Amino acid sequence: MVRTLTVLGATGSIGASTLDLIRRNRDDWRVIALTAHANAVELARLAIEFCAEIAVVADEAALPALRDALAGSGIAAAGGESALVEAAARGADVTVAAIVGCAGLAPTMAAIEQGGVIALANKEALVSAGEVMIAAVARHGATLLPVDSEHNAIFQCLAGNDTAHVRWITLTASGGPFRDWTWDRLVAATPAEAVRHPNWSMGAKISVDSATMFNKGLELIEAHHLFPVGLDRLRIIVHPQSVVHSMVEYRDGSTLAQLGPSDMRVPIASALAWPGRMDTPCTPLDLAEIGSLTFRKPDEERFPATRLAREAAQAGGSIPAVLNAANEIAVATFLAGQTAFTRIAAHVEDVLGSYAPPPPACLSDVFDVDREARARARAVVAGS
Ligand code: NDP
Numbered sequence: 001m002v003r004t005l006t007v008l009g010a011t012g013s014i015g016a017s018t019l020d021l022i023r024r025n026r027d028d029w030r031v032i033a034l035t036a037h038a039n040a041v042e043l044a045r046l047a048i049e050f051c052a053e054i055a056v057v058a059d060e061a062a063l064p065a066l067r068d069a070l071a072g073s074g075i076a077a078a079g080g081e082s083a084l085v086e087a088a089a090r091g092a093d094v095t096v097a098a099i100v101g102c103a104g105l106a107p108t109m110a111a112i113e114q115g116g117v118i119a120l121a122n123k124e125a126l127v128s129a130g131e132v133m134i135a136a137v138a139r140h141g142a143t144l145l146p147v148d149s150e151h152n153a154i155f156q157c158l159a160g161n162d163t164a165h166v167r168w169i170t171l172t173a174s175g176g177p178f179r180d181w182t183w184d185r186l187v188a189a190t191p192a193e194a195v196r197h198p199n200w201s202m203g204a205k206i207s208v209d210s211a212t213m214f215n216k217g218l219e220l221i222e223a224h225h226l227f228p229v230g231l232d233r234l235r236i237i238v239h240p241q242s243v244v245h246s247m248v249e250y251r252d253g254s255t256l257a258q259l260g261p262s263d264m265r266v267p268i269a270s271a272l273a274w275p276g277r278m279d280t281p282c283t284p285l286d287l288a289e290i291g292s293l294t295f296r297k298p299d300e301e302r303f304p305a306t307r308l309a310r311e312a313a314q315a316g317g318s319i320p321a322v323l324n325a326a327n328e329i330a331v332a333t334f335l336a337g338q339t340a341f342t343r344i345a346a347h348v349e350d351v352l353g354s355y356a357p358p359p360p361a362c363l364s365d366v367f368d369v370d371r372e373a374r375a376r377a378r379a380v381v382a383g384s
Helices: 013-023 040-049 060-070 081-088 102-112 123-140 149-158 183-187 204-212 214-226 265-273 305-315 319-335 343-354 363-382
Strands: 003-008 029-036 054-057 076-079 094-097 117-120 143-146 166-173 234-238 244-250 255-259
Touching: 003 013, 003 081, 003 102, 013 029, 013 040, 013 094, 013 265, 029 040, 029 081, 040 054, 040 060, 054 060, 054 081, 060 076, 076 081, 081 102, 094 102, 094 265, 102 117, 102 123, 102 319, 102 363, 117 123, 117 265, 123 143, 123 214, 123 319, 123 363, 143 149, 143 214, 143 265, 149 166, 149 214, 149 244, 149 255, 149 265, 166 214, 204 214, 204 319, 204 343, 214 234, 214 305, 214 319, 214 343, 305 319, 305 343, 319 343, 319 363, 343 363
Parallel strands: 003 029, 003 094, 029 054, 054 076, 094 117, 117 143, 166 234
Antiparallel strands: 166 244, 244 255
């Protein structure tokens, strides 16, 4: 049976991995919409290759270039944030939500409102709008499948089990490129060093998040919404090899873990084929070659992000959205060479300490919180 697909963030790292799998299974899929921010040339190339119905750039200034690149193809072109939402609302059977940052929230919610399958990579959207998004999934009968490798691993380890029997959900963390760096070295870490992840090839923002451990913090909040076993049953362990993608321990002492290569095509394939399985071209694990798997506790002195995220999750309401927005601004500032690596968490903590907005009742409240937290973060960064 042919299924329809939309990829939000088609030109990114997750988008490319998704489309690589679709390319290998062309007869099983019909592409509805592909979207990007401003990379019109690559988006048009993909839209033509996959015979998409429509290609959308969120940045309207990139629309003329998209139109030019699609001329004569018969593929519709559109631009702007509302066009992005309209494309997501076309009701694909499966929507891969792979925009980076809270910018992905509105189109992801539009896809959820159509009641299809949402393969969610865009963790910032769930962190910012947690309760609102989960309620919308239930209200519209949508199916939220986690693509983030840790959450996909947990999803697989929970299959067929009652969450009442869960003792621990353990998120593994590679520790990023700086896991063994001293504080003095961290202070001088450059953007080029931060995006050079030892195990995974990813977009710039998540690579920096991985280096600060905010990625694991965001994932803790993501897990809190996806697997409601209680925050006190969620923990993080550093596992430098990134072979065990996460684990679930049950009350009888059994621990189920999901292992796999460090290749996002594995969890993406799991979500695309769910509840079945599909082939991937990934090199299988060779555990004898890997030899040993090691684990250690996270160091929250050098990497305070997981503490900040846990506190934000505990506070609930709008606080995770504040944490996420402040982090997005701090990361962008760091990538622009305008703040030190070790100031990222400090900026986020300053913004979190500056106010406490009321819990959001709806999506527009989430956007208000996000906007205000970004403004505060810019002021904090500028004043430092
Ligand atoms: P990339 O930076 O590689 O790609 C981001 C995509 O989003 C691009 O298509 C980009 O378009 C688009 N985009 C960026 N900004 C906007 C915007 N303001 N409005 C609309 N579209 C926008 O990111 P990744 O693929 O690495 O990550 C995507 C998401 O998946 C993130 O939330 C990340 O945390 C999550 N994730 C990623 C993993 C990975 O291995 N990469 C692993 C697990 C989760 P353009 O090309 O035009 O800029």
